[in-house]
């Protein structure tokens with residue numbers, strides 16, 4: 286019987302997420318104790334956006350997805366952090382650090398030395414090449430992802446008839462920033478390789494599956510993880526808006542001796558959380574912004590139900606509320622960390638375990 290196909294959802298054929306998925310699931314990548322299928326069982330499933338990628342998990346069209354979450358030069362990819370929260374059925378089961386090497390790619394018939402004026406790419410890719418682009422006086426044009434920009438250039442959709450998605454321009458003046466692999470897939474001309482501003486350009490990709498993590502699973506030993514393994518647990522939470530609350534909440538980790546490898550706060554009003562049955566990536570009417578206060582509690586959103594604010598100012602929370610994302614590096618099954626996470630869950634108004642997964646690197 287042929288092996289059961291593993292569908293790895295990725296963003297657009299040739300996107301870095303696809304390369305990261307291939308790296309993670311390659312048997313030689315050594316990515317921890319996560320049981321991986323043989324390469325032959327991996328089938329890539331391109332999707333037009335990161336939101337659509339998570340949709341594919343929720344609908345079980347795909348079993349896994351690789352989503353970029355932070356970059357060593359340009360920082361956290363906030364829209365993707367928001368997508369994680371907006372999709373309560375998606376959980377993190379792995380991570381991989383991918384060395385991102387950008388190419389400046391021109392049209393298939395571009396001659397070397399052609400006078401490029403505009404460069405199209407994902408906003409994070411542009412941010413990683415700011416110095417290079419500014420030094421050459423090139424205008425940046427944001428695209429949904431690197432590979433989508435590469436495909437559009439190959440199809441002559443950027444410039445050409447005197448108009449591009451920036452509203453002006455001739456075809457020969459357009460270029461994109463994407464991987465060499467994307468250049469090969471879409472038959473583009475490699476004008477220059479290694480255009481990122483620093484050779485230490487790494488992006489951390491989360492490996493995701495559908496099927497949310499319950500409190501018991503999330504606070505214990507995660508999927509594919511054995512006791513004693515080096516893991517990370519990622520959590521999201523909100524707190525009452527009172528003095529010293531964040532200090533008290535995080536102090537539980539100091540006591541447990543756990544290492545916080547990432548702490549990020551996100552303004553609640555910027556989060557487009559979804560009403561039941563939709564997942565908020567631009568479908569319009571069904572999209573809602575849910576203030577994370579007791580008054581707006583929705584059962585399905587939290588691993589631990591949202592609680593009453595206990596005297597904190599709900600109006601202020603609505604306007605200035607923050608959601609915190611924390612990654613805790615620990616040893617799977619560590620009782621001190623489990624107790625610390627339980628204490629944090631008890632202090633939080635909203636608390637969700639995003640996953641416990643094998644740690645990439647030391």
Ligand SMILES: O=C(O)C(=O)Cc1ccccc1
Pocket residue numbers: 296299300301302303353385407409410429430431432488
């Ligand atoms: O657009 C892509 O290819 C992505 O996967 C997003 C991205 C952009 C730049 C660096 C890493 C990931």
